[in-house]
Amino acid sequence: MIEIEMKLKKYLIGQPSIMINEDETMEDSIEVLDARNDVNYGYIEVTDDKELTNINIDFDKLVENNGVGLESLEELEMDEILHITESFMKDFGREVVQFSNFSEIGEGEYLVVYEAIDKKLKLPLPNSGAVIEINSYGTITAATIFQEYYQLTYPKVEITEDEAREILCKEILVELGIEENEELGEFELVYQPIRDYIGVTVDGEVQKASQLFSETELEQFSVTPVQVTKALPKLLGATDQYVLREEDGNLYWYVAEDLDAKGEDAEAVIEVLHFDDAGANYESNVVWDTEVKTVLPFEQLKDNAMQFLEIISGDIHNKYMLEEQSILHEDTEEFDDNSDEDIFNVDEYDEEEYADEHEDEPTTMFTFIPYFHEYKLENYSVLIEVGIHTGIIRSCLYSALNMESIRGINITPIISLPEADAIYKQNLQMKLSRFEEIDEDDEMTIYSLNYSINAPSENGAIDKINATTGEVTYAESDIVRG
Numbered sequence: 001m002i003e004i005e006m007k008l009k010k011y012l013i014g015q016p017s018i019m020i021n022e023d024e025t026m027e028d029s030i031e032v033l034d035a036r037n038d039v040n041y042g043y044i045e046v047t048d049d050k051e052l053t054n055i056n057i058d059f060d061k062l063v064e065n066n067g068v069g070l071e072s073l074e075e076l077e078m079d080e081i082l083h084i085t086e087s088f089m090k091d092f093g094r095e096v097v098q099f100s101n102f103s104e105i106g107e108g109e110y111l112v113v114y115e116a117i118d119k120k121l122k123l124p125l126p127n128s129g130a131v132i133e134i135n136s137y138g139t140i141t142a143a144t145i146f147q148e149y150y151q152l153t154y155p156k157v158e159i160t161e162d163e164a165r166e167i168l169c170k171e172i173l174v175e176l177g178i179e180e181n182e183e184l185g186e187f188e189l190v191y192q193p194i195r196d197y198i199g200v201t202v203d204g205e206v207q208k209a210s211q212l213f214s215e216t217e218l219e220q221f222s223v224t225p226v227q228v229t230k231a232l233p234k235l236l237g238a239t240d241q242y243v244l245r246e247e248d249g250n251l252y253w254y255v256a257e258d259l260d261a262k263g264e265d266a267e268a269v270i271e272v273l274h275f276d277d278a279g280a281n282y283e284s285n286v287v288w289d290t291e292v293k294t295v296l297p298f299e300q301l302k303d304n305a306m307q308f309l310e311i312i313s314g315d316i317h318n319k320y321m322l323e324e325q326s327i328l329h330e331d332t333e334e335f336d337d338n339s340d341e342d343i344f345n346v347d348e349y350d351e352e353e354y355a356d357e358h359e360d361e362p363t364t365m366f367t368f369i370p371y372f373h374e375y376k377l378e379n380y381s382v383l384i385e386v387g388i389h390t391g392i393i394r395s396c397l398y399s400a401l402n403m404e405s406i407r408g409i410n411i412t413p414i415i416s417l418p419e420a421d422a423i424y425k426q427n428l429q430m431k432l433s434r435f436e437e438i439d440e441d442d443e444m445t446i447y448s449l450n451y452s453i454n455a456p457s458e459n460g461a462i463d464k465i466n467a468t469t470g471e472v473t474y475a476e477s478d479i480v481r482g
Contacts (some may be wrong), residue, residue: 004044004052007091008032011084011140012041012057014066019042032057051147057065059141063360075108075136077282085112085132088140092376093266094147097129118152118427118447123434124227125447129321130379144356145217150445157202157432157449164430165252166450173197173422178375178409179464187406189413190464191420200430204342218319220369226310235308236270237286237392249274278400280312284392288361298364304391305366313382319401320368320382355374361387363394372406420465423472 001020009015017035029043032055042057063070076084082099089097093114101113114129128150130162133142159167174191198207233253238244242253252268259266273281299373302322309316363385369378380401386393413420431454437446455461455475463475 001051002046004046004050008052009056009136010091011088013059013062013137014068014349015141016062016066017039034065035272037065046471047147051094051145053145053147055140057139057141059135059139062139070137076138078102081110081136081322082112082139083135084138084140085134085276086145087115088132089114089130092136092143092145093130094145098124100124100129105133110134110136110143111177116150116358118434120152120154121432121449123432123435123449125434126465127445135204148445150267151232152434153437153446153448155202157447159202159204159451161430161432161451163204165428166454167200167204168197168206168430168451169425170454171197171275172421173428174420174465176375176413176417176467178372178377178406181380183452187402187409189409189411189467191413191415191417191424192464192468193424193462197453198435199433199450202432202449202451217342219324220371221324223306223320223322226306228307228310230304230307232308232311233270235304235311235393236272236282237268237390276399276401279397280333282393282396282398284394285360286390286392288387288390288392292356295388296391301367301386301388301391305368305386308384308393309368309394312396316368319370319403321365321371323369325364325366339451361389361392361394363387370401372409373411375411377406379399410423410468415465415467420467423465423470424462443459 001022005018005020009018011020012071015460019033021031021033029045032041033039034041039061040058041061042055044052044056045054046052053179053482062068082102086099094115095118097114099112100115103111103213105111110133112132112134114132115126116128117124117413128146129143130143132140134140135213141284150184171237173194174359175194176185177190179190181184181194183310198209198212200206208424213231233244236253238253243256243259245252245254251272253270253272254266254268275281306316306322309320313319318415365430366386368382368384370380370382380399382398384396386392387394390477428452433452433454434447435450435452437448453461463473465472
């Protein structure tokens with residue numbers, strides 16, 4: 001670990017002396033501590049051979065504890081940032097890789113991707129190098145380094161790129177949907193690429209993600225009108241022993257005894273953080289009795305989730321559909337909406353073993369997907385985690401829907417489906433690529449060959465086509481063409 005310490009500090013602002021603390025109680029994550037004062041800067045993960053696979057660093061703590069004045073620092077140019085990430089790959093990568101992609105993910109925050117190469121065919125291997133998050137000051141704040149071994153297969157290439165394109169273009173590749181135009185602040189009817197299409201195999205078969213990964217689309221069920229009988233604080237687990245405080249429009253519940261003992265240093269156990277005047281993040285860390293063996297009936301958990309969403313959104317039976325639940329845990333049973341059985345197999349569930357590994361209460365997730373007519377608005381889906389023993393709403397990230405704006409949409413397209421499909425296919429290209437096959441034993445990544453959909457470099461990939469005006473928006477460059 002000393003070698004990792006010496007290398008890692010080079011990529012942290014202020015280059016503090018750090019030590020890696022291998023705590024036996026933390027099986028997956030290893031602490032990165034300041035060697036002078038034990039301040040926690042973040043966590044790393046390593047393989048059995050002590051090769052670095054993941055890092056997560058708290059940049060604010062680095063700045064606070066190393067006397068760094070950001071106002072006196074110059075922000076780096078792209079080539080300087082890439083020089084740092086290349087050095088990082090030489091220090092921690094398992095093999096020689098090449099630069100693949102550079103994108104801005106936030107103000108002064110960048111994502112850099114590296115990939116290994118099939119030396120014979122000169123093709124990049126997806127998920128084989130590293131994904132690195134770095135800021136404009138040159139600090140690497142997060143990274144995933146792929147250290148797994150892999151196998152390359154060389155199936156016979158029986159068709160050309162043009163033939164692959166011709167095969168794929170026999171399919172309808174776009175579909176109608178509703179999206180929010182953030183620049184205009186309104187919703188619009190658009191044609192979107194059908195994301196299920198991956199490409200064409202080298203022997204001429206169309207590839208879909210749903211087939212490749214054996215995925216089936218989950219069914220959605222109607223939501224019945226909800227009668228609210230519980231208050232929001234109760235659903236979040238707040239009782240008389242908690243004290244509510246409001247700060248800058250956000251809500252915090254504290255244990256009264258903690259406030260008396262710690263004052264301002266007390267940590268809130270329930271937080272409701274509001275944002276954008278129309279959304280909020282709900283989180284409850286109310287303690288639960290780990291000795292409790294009872295798993296609440298599924299219908300009770302679902303009712304709590306529905307009451308919670310009804311309180312924060314209202315009229316949810318007119319806005320949302322409840323998605324069928326897939327298997328959530330190796331000890332769970334698949335959800336059947338018409339079944340009275342609990343979602344969890346209590347006989348197989350070892351609560352003591354689970355509690356030893358996880359401090360948090362095990363939860364089940366309810367997914368509510370908004371619809372307008374037959375169109376999904378998946379970007380506004382609401383995921384609600386409910387504790388299976390307490391029924392407490394443990395987390396929810398909620399973005400409100402402006403239904404009045406959506407109802408104003410003309411859902412009759414002026415541009416026809418064949419016209420939109422032709423626009424999408426006009427500049428469509430195919431490219432020989434490597435893709436990951438599914439290994440049932442999950443022992444090694446296997447890369448095969450296909451022709452993947454390749455966006456022309458001039459504009460980028462088509463993100464959407466306005467169904468009223470025919471305007472095309474390109475995902476990578478945000479170029480709009482009439």
